[in-house]
Amino acid sequence: MSKKKVVLGVDIGGTNTKFGLVDREGNCLATSTMETASHRPPGHFFGRLHENSNRLLENIGEDCELAGVGIGAPNANFYKGTLENPPNLDWDYVDIRAEMGKYRPLPLAVTNDANAAALGEMFFGAARGMKDFIVITLGTGLGSGIVANGALIYGADGLAGEIGHTTVFPDGRLCKCGRLGCLETYASATGLCRTVQELFCNTMTPSELRSVCFRDLTAEMVYKAALGGDPLALEAFRFTGHVLGMKLADSVAHLSPEAIIFSGGLADAGDMVLEPARQAMEEQLFPIYRNKVKLIQTRLTQGNPAVLGAGALIWSVLEKEHAQTS
Amino acid sequence: MSKKKVVLGVDIGGTNTKFGLVDREGNCLATSTMETASHRPPGHFFGRLHENSNRLLENIGEDCELAGVGIGAPNANFYKGTLENPPNLDWDYVDIRAEMGKYRPLPLAVTNDANAAALGEMFFGAARGMKDFIVITLGTGLGSGIVANGALIYGADGLAGEIGHTTVFPDGRLCKCGRLGCLETYASATGLCRTVQELFCNTMTPSELRSVCFRDLTAEMVYKAALGGDPLALEAFRFTGHVLGMKLADSVAHLSPEAIIFSGGLADAGDMVLEPARQAMEEQLFPIYRNKVKLIQTRLTQGNPAVLGAGALIWSVLEKEHAQTS
Numbered sequence: 001m002s003k004k005k006v007v008l009g010v011d012i013g014g015t016n017t018k019f020g021l022v023d024r025e026g027n028c029l030a031t032s033t034m035e036t037a038s039h040r041p042p043g044h045f046f047g048r049l050h051e052n053s054n055r056l057l058e059n060i061g062e063d064c065e066l067a068g069v070g071i072g073a074p075n076a077n078f079y080k081g082t083l084e085n086p087p088n089l090d091w092d093y094v095d096i097r098a099e100m101g102k103y104r105p106l107p108l109a110v111t112n113d114a115n116a117a118a119l120g121e122m123f124f125g126a127a128r129g130m131k132d133f134i135v136i137t138l139g140t141g142l143g144s145g146i147v148a149n150g151a152l153i154y155g156a157d158g159l160a161g162e163i164g165h166t167t168v169f170p171d172g173r174l175c176k177c178g179r180l181g182c183l184e185t186y187a188s189a190t191g192l193c194r195t196v197q198e199l200f201c202n203t204m205t206p207s208e209l210r211s212v213c214f215r216d217l218t219a220e221m222v223y224k225a226a227l228g229g230d231p232l233a234l235e236a237f238r239f240t241g242h243v244l245g246m247k248l249a250d251s252v253a254h255l256s257p258e259a260i261i262f263s264g265g266l267a268d269a270g271d272m273v274l275e276p277a278r279q280a281m282e283e284q285l286f287p288i289y290r291n292k293v294k295l296i297q298t299r300l301t302q303g304n305p306a307v308l309g310a311g312a313l314i315w316s317v318l319e320k321e322h323a324q325t326s
Numbered sequence: 327m328s329k330k331k332v333v334l335g336v337d338i339g340g341t342n343t344k345f346g347l348v349d350r351e352g353n354c355l356a357t358s359t360m361e362t363a364s365h366r367p368p369g370h371f372f373g374r375l376h377e378n379s380n381r382l383l384e385n386i387g388e389d390c391e392l393a394g395v396g397i398g399a400p401n402a403n404f405y406k407g408t409l410e411n412p413p414n415l416d417w418d419y420v421d422i423r424a425e426m427g428k429y430r431p432l433p434l435a436v437t438n439d440a441n442a443a444a445l446g447e448m449f450f451g452a453a454r455g456m457k458d459f460i461v462i463t464l465g466t467g468l469g470s471g472i473v474a475n476g477a478l479i480y481g482a483d484g485l486a487g488e489i490g491h492t493t494v495f496p497d498g499r500l501c502k503c504g505r506l507g508c509l510e511t512y513a514s515a516t517g518l519c520r521t522v523q524e525l526f527c528n529t530m531t532p533s534e535l536r537s538v539c540f541r542d543l544t545a546e547m548v549y550k551a552a553l554g555g556d557p558l559a560l561e562a563f564r565f566t567g568h569v570l571g572m573k574l575a576d577s578v579a580h581l582s583p584e585a586i587i588f589s590g591g592l593a594d595a596g597d598m599v600l601e602p603a604r605q606a607m608e609e610q611l612f613p614i615y616r617n618k619v620k621l622i623q624t625r626l627t628q629g630n631p632a633v634l635g636a637g638a639l640i641w642s643v644l645e646k647e648h649a650q651t652s
Contacts, residue, residue: 075614084614130482132479132482132486133482146580146581148474148475148477148481149474149475149477151474151475151477153458153580153581153582154475155474155581155582155583156457156458156582156583156584156619157582157618159582159614159615160458160580160581160582161579161580161582162579162580162612162614162615163579165579165612166575166576166579166580167572167575167576167610169496170494170495170572177612177613178613179612246493246496249493250492250493250576251580253487253488253489253492254472254479254486254487254488254489254492254581255472255479255481255486255580256479256480256481256483256484256485256486256487257481257482258482284493284505286488286491286503286505287503287504288401288410288483288485288488289483289485289488292482292483293482
């Protein structure tokens with residue numbers, strides 16, 4: 001009897017790395033977490049990942065065969081199998097393919113976390129059956145993964161899909177990337193907090209948040225205040241969604257997607273962000289695109305979406321190879 | 327002996343329709359032009375097109391077989407084979423597939439003129455061998471065709487690729503599409519003329535163009551003045567290129583193309599537009615994309631680029647079908 005095939009999905013984050021075994025149907029058979037500890041050399045990390053994932057494989061009870069490894073990480077390059085100056089990690093450059101090759105002679109694919117999220121939605125989530133869609137991850141920053149003609153767009157250098165660093169207002173907020181007016185400085189958890197400050201300054205709107213200093217303010221606090229009816233917090237969400245929607249009209253004009261799917265902490269606020277985004281997007285759309293594009297929340301709420309996405313990444317590569325050789 | 331295969335490439339314009347026979351190597355074996363005359367019903371047009379293209383086929387001397395028909399036209403829908411509210415044409419809606427079906431039981435493909443231009447570059451021009459690139463047509467308006475993973479992006483509705491209607495300045499110039507600040511209102515022949523007016527108003531810069539009224543001003547006049555050293559005309563070109571480059575940075579953040587290729591009348595001004603565009607794009611790019619993307623002029627200077635593009639469109643469909651059945 002042939003063994004059941006599973007893949008290892010890995011999500012490398014600034015503090016912790018999540019990993020798990022994912023089957024072709026999108027079931028997470030087992031997951032675990034370890035410290036990323038990027039102050040130590042990459043070799044140390046990949047050694048521990050090897051040991052920990054072996055243990056996971058032994059522990060699941062079923063007799064499974066590991067068919068490949070998918071890794072999602074910031075600034076990961078699909079074509080080269082490398083990490084290049086990843087934000088929030090101490091490593092400058094990591095040749096993941098070489099590091100993993102020391103342990104497992106297995107198919108490997110890496111890409112950034114938002115691209116992995118897009119593949120997760122395509123294989124297991126809200127984008128099943130779609131050939132043209134965009135996934136936007138609204139967390140600390142704004143990430144994006146773009147699928148057209150049924151394939152993820154990696155671009156000429158493997159680094160396509162940084163909608164968070166397109167310009168909304170040419171003389172707008174300073175972004176940590178050094179540019180002015182990036183979408184990410186408005187539509188993200190940090191962008192929401194910056195908007196709250198702007199409303200403190202520009203309006204007289206009363207708010208319980210006025211007693212919180214900038215350094216202590218979090219998106220969760222703004223969300224809770226908004227749920228409680230705080231008018232300034234509600235306005236901050238409305239503006240965040242509005243700016244997001246304005247800019248999505250540009251993405252639609254490039255790609256004409258069937259849907260734009262949102263995941264990440266800020267997306268959990270649901271219509272508090274998505275409804276003003278819908279309105280602003282429709283207002284800003286070139287007429288031929290109006291009333292066509294769905295804005296929806298992720299459906300990857302079972303299991304770990306980032307691990308599922310990394311699993312989908314390597315499944316997508318395995319199936320493409322299979323299609324080419326059969 | 328098997329006959330040489332050729333396709334019919336058709337470019338439907340507001341005034342005239344150009345058509346020609348194109349072989350797989352991108353040679354235009356014969357071309358001709360007829361009036362579009364869209365004040366008469368579409369059936370009249372397609373009847374004349376059938377007669378005229380038959381005559382072309384008889385006249386080329388070689389014993390050729392017509393393998394398919396490709397048509398480029400504004401607002402043409404690849405998936406449906408239709409024209410929907412085409413600008414500059416009197417027709418509301420044309421079912422091209424049905425109209426052509428009355429005459430020729432041949433493979434047919436339609437798309438907008440900029441998409442056809444992109445396929446022309448991929449098959450016969452500057453994008454040969456590239457899998458990720460964008461073509462921008464700088465004429466009266468700004469059209470675009472986007473190729474990723476070696477395939478043209480049609481999007482979910484067949485209408486993707488309207489970079490001309492992305493927003494540069496949220497409260498900028500009124501566009502004929504009804505929106506404010508569209509790229510096309512700056513980076514196009516008409517945008518250039520509007521910029522000249524803005525410079526008349528905002529600066530004291532002397533210019534021979536100050537004696538020309540708005541209605542009479544053409545992009546060609548601005549170009550000639552710039553060639554003669556007119557400082558205001560030169561500044562108008564610089565600003566046009568600058569705005570174009572600013573916005574191209576957004577397209578790169580979506581798609582990370584290997585190159586952006588320019589065709590159309592305004593692109594003939596070459597570095598007068600492309601050099602400020604390059605500078606502004608590099609300044610505005612998210613750091614990981616800097617110094618990678620080539621901005622180049624079309625190399626489809628032999629024959630009619632629009633006819634070649636329409637020919638490439640149907641060649642691309644024929645080859646995809648061939649690949650799927652073999």
